[in-house]
Amino acid sequence: MSTPGLTSSAAGSSQVEAANTEGYEAPAGITVDPVVFAPRAGRLCVLLVPRHLPPDAGRWALPGGFMSRHEAPEETAQRKLTEKTAVGHVYLEQLATYGSPHRDPRGWIPAIAYLALIDSAVLREDETEARWFPVDELPPLAIDHERIVHEGVERLRGKLWYSNIAVGLLPERFTLAQARQLYESITGVRHEVSNFRRTLEQSGLIRATGEVHQGPTGRPARLYEFIERTPSWSRRRSRIPALAGS
Amino acid sequence: MSTPGLTSSAAGSSQVEAANTEGYEAPAGITVDPVVFAPRAGRLCVLLVPRHLPPDAGRWALPGGFMSRHEAPEETAQRKLTEKTAVGHVYLEQLATYGSPHRDPRGWIPAIAYLALIDSAVLREDETEARWFPVDELPPLAIDHERIVHEGVERLRGKLWYSNIAVGLLPERFTLAQARQLYESITGVRHEVSNFRRTLEQSGLIRATGEVHQGPTGRPARLYEFIERTPSWSRRRSRIPALAGS
DNA sequence: TAAATAGTGTCTTTAAGACATTATCGC
């Protein structure tokens, strides 16, 4: 998990700088910072790692790392993720780039943030130091990572009902109660059961598998799955005024 | 408008590379590429500049440039814009970052793309080589700029009805006919006049100024303005199932 | 008054909000 070079400097004042072969200044590096979300115990949680070195030693940070010239940023995000969580496939989507030259005291180091969603079923807390925190109970975060986490939550909330983004957070087959619980934990909004069912079914994003799941008590629940597992949009009418003919 | 160093190399094979003061590889540079939209003659147009140097000499490109360590990327975007269009204020919003190390033949040069919206009233075609192209009649574009333009159009379409993003494309005071014409040119969807009026008024984004505008013929049209000129969202009900109490 | 453009009224349709009811399981 070596973060080449730039981890330890700038405690005092020396900044890392870079120049290209034509003599012009260049960024000292680029980090890729995945904002990893997963539902845990009915709450939306984010994966963080403790920082042991400056800057902001003692605070928590996104499980990111430096990008190399040999991989695309999505690949870096995926790699950092598997390094720290032993999770295979994730839903990955670029969030934003934080490029102000002064955001990182080590030097000019832009960060490309990614939204990464993990199904709780494949979660694993292992020997790494990474820990999950509910998004509404964040510890002190390094640099501008708190802002990045919040923008990740906003993105997730904004797309939740209009896309199949929840495919990344639910098991392959799920009950509507599971989905409702997840949606409520993300948005903080309670939903009436039958209306939730109707709206999600009408979205065209999910379908019943025909199987059922028997809980410890009560009527068995039907299992559903997302029709598409790759990013797609709800077919619900956009509620925007248009002429029918067009 | 000097683009330091990296404009001319790599015609043959030599790539620009960079390393930081700790000896690790670094990006050769970062470009900031604004996707500048403006309505012209009833069509949504994008601002492009011709490339005279490799790579992709002869093709058109976004009016971007290299970021320096002395400005934030939004400032670079704003600067490039004023250099090339003599336009003052614009609506600026980060679009995405294209960071694959192989996207630019000159070397590892990520691009941060920005969506920039300009009111047609402050447009000016001057001595620069920049030209406007309708977004549905693009010339051959350099590198991956066509993809970037398309993602810009998608972002604009997606937010059009849910935010005041059109504030960047309309004059300070506008008639509903103007707005309708703009909305139709962006989305390609025709709107019924009275429904368009009702929906836009109910969005809570605009208000009547009390003034009217007299065209060459016909009844004078009321002038409207956006209540907020900074980014904000429609207050239209989100059409998402929720319990009223929450 | 005719042509042109702006604005209103209203009925229909779609989909969400509320809430009562029925269904199916283990015990």
Place this chain on the structure above:
DNA sequence: GCGATAATGTCTTAAAGACACTATTTA
């Protein structure tokens, strides 16, 4: 049968779609 959970039915409400109509200007 009882408690627990899942699923259905339906009335109300909000907002878009369609379209007929009225209003105000210039020539």
